[in-house]
Amino acid sequence: MAKAKPVATLSEAESSVYRERIKKRLQERNAVLIAHYYTDPEIQALAEETGGFIGDSLEMARFGARHEAQTLVVAGVRFMGETAKILSPEKRVLMPTLEATCSLDVGCPADEFAAFCDQHPDRTVVVYANTSAAVKARADWVVTSSIALDVVRHLKDQGQKILWAPDKHLGDYVRRETGADVLLWDGACIVHEEFKAKGVLDLKKVHPGAAVLVHPESPQSMVEVADVVGSTSQLLKAARELPNDTFIVATDRGIFYKMQQENPQRRFMEAPTAGNGATCRSCAHCPWMAMNSLERMLRVLDDEQPSNPEEIHVSPDLIDQALKPLTRMLEFPRP
Numbered sequence: 001m002a003k004a005k006p007v008a009t010l011s012e013a014e015s016s017v018y019r020e021r022i023k024k025r026l027q028e029r030n031a032v033l034i035a036h037y038y039t040d041p042e043i044q045a046l047a048e049e050t051g052g053f054i055g056d057s058l059e060m061a062r063f064g065a066r067h068e069a070q071t072l073v074v075a076g077v078r079f080m081g082e083t084a085k086i087l088s089p090e091k092r093v094l095m096p097t098l099e100a101t102c103s104l105d106v107g108c109p110a111d112e113f114a115a116f117c118d119q120h121p122d123r124t125v126v127v128y129a130n131t132s133a134a135v136k137a138r139a140d141w142v143v144t145s146s147i148a149l150d151v152v153r154h155l156k157d158q159g160q161k162i163l164w165a166p167d168k169h170l171g172d173y174v175r176r177e178t179g180a181d182v183l184l185w186d187g188a189c190i191v192h193e194e195f196k197a198k199g200v201l202d203l204k205k206v207h208p209g210a211a212v213l214v215h216p217e218s219p220q221s222m223v224e225v226a227d228v229v230g231s232t233s234q235l236l237k238a239a240r241e242l243p244n245d246t247f248i249v250a251t252d253r254g255i256f257y258k259m260q261q262e263n264p265q266r267r268f269m270e271a272p273t274a275g276n277g278a279t280c281r282s283c284a285h286c287p288w289m290a291m292n293s294l295e296r297m298l299r300v301l302d303d304e305q306p307s308n309p310e311e312i313h314v315s316p317d318l319i320d321q322a323l324k325p326l327t328r329m330l331e332f333p334r335p
């Protein structure tokens with residue numbers, strides 16, 4: 001698997017210079033910055049300051065489609081840029097680096113996935129949003145973690161058997177919660193898979209009043225110690241609405257930017273990802289999300305060549321095919 005390249009740390013003064021230059025460039029290029037909840041706080045803050053957006057992958061793509069800007073600068077990982085392009089094929093979609101990928105996407109190559117689907121023609125193919133455009137194009141449905149349970153329950157009620165990809169933990173959670181017949185692809189998120197239930201229980205001894213919020217890309221043992229299991233948006237809602245003052249959060253720590261902003265009096269702690277003997281007690285940050293630096297963003301915006309190396313391209317045929325399962329999800333009635 002391709003390794004994420006680390007980014008240099010900027011001083012506050014350097015960071016400020018970059019931010020001002022990016023703001024200017026966004027205006028000059030009729031561009032809007034759309035950032036994922038897992039990007040670094042300075043990227044999310046810049047999105048807010050410039051009239052951009054912070055959200056999950058689908059909300060990002062929807063915002064990009066609604067916004068009048070002709071260039072979308074997507075700070076996240078590659079499949080997010082592709083989803084934005086599928087929903088806005090007429091717009092230019094740039095990313096700080098196309099090398100920012102995702103272990104779920106990388107772990108589900110389109111040709112191997114198509115062969116897996118061909119072996120199980122009796123199953124309805126449901127894929128998670130964290131997949132390439134080519135994998136989405138092979139699917140009957142695309143789902144996000146916020147809508148996966150509802151869609152699979154609906155399909156089960158119609159008597160359908162499911163082929164699920166790529167996240168085995170989320171797929172297994174969906175299978176347990178819905179009772180549907182779900183065949184799993186063997187993929188995992190390298191960040192969420194590392195959370196440790198034992199570490200959470202140890203932390204709960206020190207903070208007995210803390211609520212445990214868990215993203216369902218985490219293993220079953222983590223789901224079992226959770227007070228709330230949900231997508232990024234659902235965890236943000238829980239952080240606003242639960243009565244607790246302290247939270248142990250098992251998802252990428254980038255989400256703390258929004259959680260702390262919305263709940264300044266509350267305390268948020270990273271769920272542990274390693275045992276007591278480890279040097280790093282929690283490494284809850286996606287290395288690919290961390291590649292979205294201010295320097296890379298400015299470099300992309302400074303490049304005025306017609307062909308930008310960090311531009312997302314998806315063929316019209318693939319867009320047509322991937323749009324069908326995406327549209328099914330977008331039109332699925334929300335509870």
Ligand code: SF4
Nearest residue numbers: 102103189190191286
């Ligand atoms: S946190 Fe996990 S699921 Fe999200 S982009 Fe990183 S590797 Fe992929």
